[in-house]
Amino acid sequence: MTRALVTGSTSGLGLEFAWQLAGTGHDLVLVSRDEARMRAVAAQITDAHDVQIEVLPADLSDRARLEKVALRLTDPVAPIDLLVNNAGYGLRGGFLEVGIQDHEKQMDTLMRAVLVLSHAAARTMVQRRRGAIINVSSLAGYTAAGPYAASKSWVTVFTESLAVELKGTGVTATALLPGFVQTEFHERAAISMDGLPRVGWLKAPFVVEQGLKDAAKGQVLSIPSITYRTAGEVSRIAPRRLMRLLTGPAWSARLGRRALRRSRRRASARDLHAPWQCDDS
Template identity: 50%
Template sequence: MATVLITGASAGLGLEFAWQLATARHDLVLVSRNTDRLERLASQLHAAAGVHVEVLTADLSVRADVERVAARLRATDAPISLLINNAGFALHQPIVGGDPEVHDRALEVMVRAVMVLSSAAAGQMTARGRGAILNVASVAALFASGAYSAHKAWVRSFTESLAVELAGTGVTATVLCPGFVHTEFHERGEIDMTSFPEIAWLNADSVVAAALADVRRGTVISTPSLRYRAVSAVMRVLPRTTVRAIGSYRR
C-alpha cells in the first residue's frame, strides 16, 4: 500500500486530498501546524477507511520543522510514494508597504519548503525508481497580482524544471494550477470574494480528483476545468503589458 505525505492537510484542498486518498486505500502522513485538527482528522480517516494515518505537526515557515518533514521524506523504512506540497495561505497585501514578516513567512512556506521537500522526496524516490511529487500552484502564476502570483509562478517553473530532471527515473513531477476553489482559503486570508460569479468557482472534490488523475498519467501541468484551461491559454498569449494592467486592476 502506497503512503502519501500531504502538507497543509488540515483544511482546504489538503483535507480533500486526504479523504480521497484514504478512500483509495492509501496510508497517509498528514502535515500541518494544527495538532488538534490533524489528530481529529487522522481518527476520522482511520475509522472511515481503515488506513494508517501518521500525524506530523510542523510549521513550514520554521526551517527546523521543514527539516523534520524532509527527514520523514528521506526515510527508507517507510517510504513516501507521493508528496503533495499543498501548504500555503492567501497573501492579501501589497509588496510595497506590506508587512516584511508576512512576506518572509510566505516565501518560507510557499517557495523554500516546496524546494526542500521536493528535493528530499525526489532523492528517496529516484533511489527506488518510482514515486510522484505534486506541487500546488495556481492560475495566479500567470498573472502579475502581487507576491502571491510571484510565489506560484516560481512553483510552476520549479516543478516543470524538476520534471525535466526526473525524466527517465520513474519519478514524476506535476504542478496543480487551479482557479478559485470553494474552500476556506480566501476567508482565512480575509479576502472578500463576493463580487466573483459562481461560474468562476470550482469544487474541491473535482479539483483533487483531476489532479490525482493527472499525477497517475504523469502530466506535468494540471489545470482542472475547461474554463481555467481557456483562461490559462489566453494569459499565455496576451502581451505582458496587458497582463500587468489586469494585475494592477485586480489589486
C-alpha cells in the first residue's frame, strides 16, 4: 500500500488527484483550508474505494500550519510515498491594484509552501530510497503575466533543479504545467474567462491522468495535450520581447474586453427574447 499527500484537495486538480490516486489503491492525506469540505470529500472517496484517508486542515500561507504539514511528511510510522504540491489560487487585478499583503499571502502559498514541503518530503524519501514529488506549476510560468506567472516560473525551475539533485536516489520530481483547466480557479478569483474559446479548456481528469503517468515514468516536465505542449515549446524559445507583448497585462486587458463584448451581446440577445418570456397567457 502506498500513501499520497495532496494539497488543495477540496476542488479542481487536487480533488481529481485524490480520486485517481484512491482509485489505484493509495491511502491519502488531504490538505486544504476548508475542513468540512475535505471531510465530505474523504467520506465520498472511502465510500467508493477501500483506502484510508487522513484530513489535515491547513492554510499553507500560515508558517505554523505549514510546519504541521511538513512534520506529517517526515513521519516514519506512516510514510508518504507521493507528495502533490497542488494548492494555489489567482488574484484578480494588476500588480499595483492588489494590496501587498494579498500578494505576499499568495506567494507564500504558491512558492514557500512548495519549498518547505518539498524539502521535508525529499529528505525523508531519500532516506527510504523511494518516493515522488509532483509540483503543480503552470504554462503561465513561461509568460509575463504578473506575480502568479513569476511564481509558477519559480515552481518549474525549482522542480527541475530538485529533479537533478535527486537523480540516482530513487526519488523523482515532476513539474506539471497545465494550460487552462476547468476548475474553480478562475471563478474563485472572479476572473472572467468568457473570452477564451472552448477549445482552450482542458478537463481536470485528463490533466491529472497525464501528470501521474509522466511522474511514474520519472519525467521532469509534464505538459498535458499536444496543443499546450506546442504552445509551451514556442513560448520557451520565443523572444521575451514578443512574450511580453503577447502575454503581459495588455493581453489580460484584451481578454477582459472580449469577455465584456460577449456579455453585452448575450444581454442584448436576452432583451430581444424578453417580450416572449414575459407573456402572461
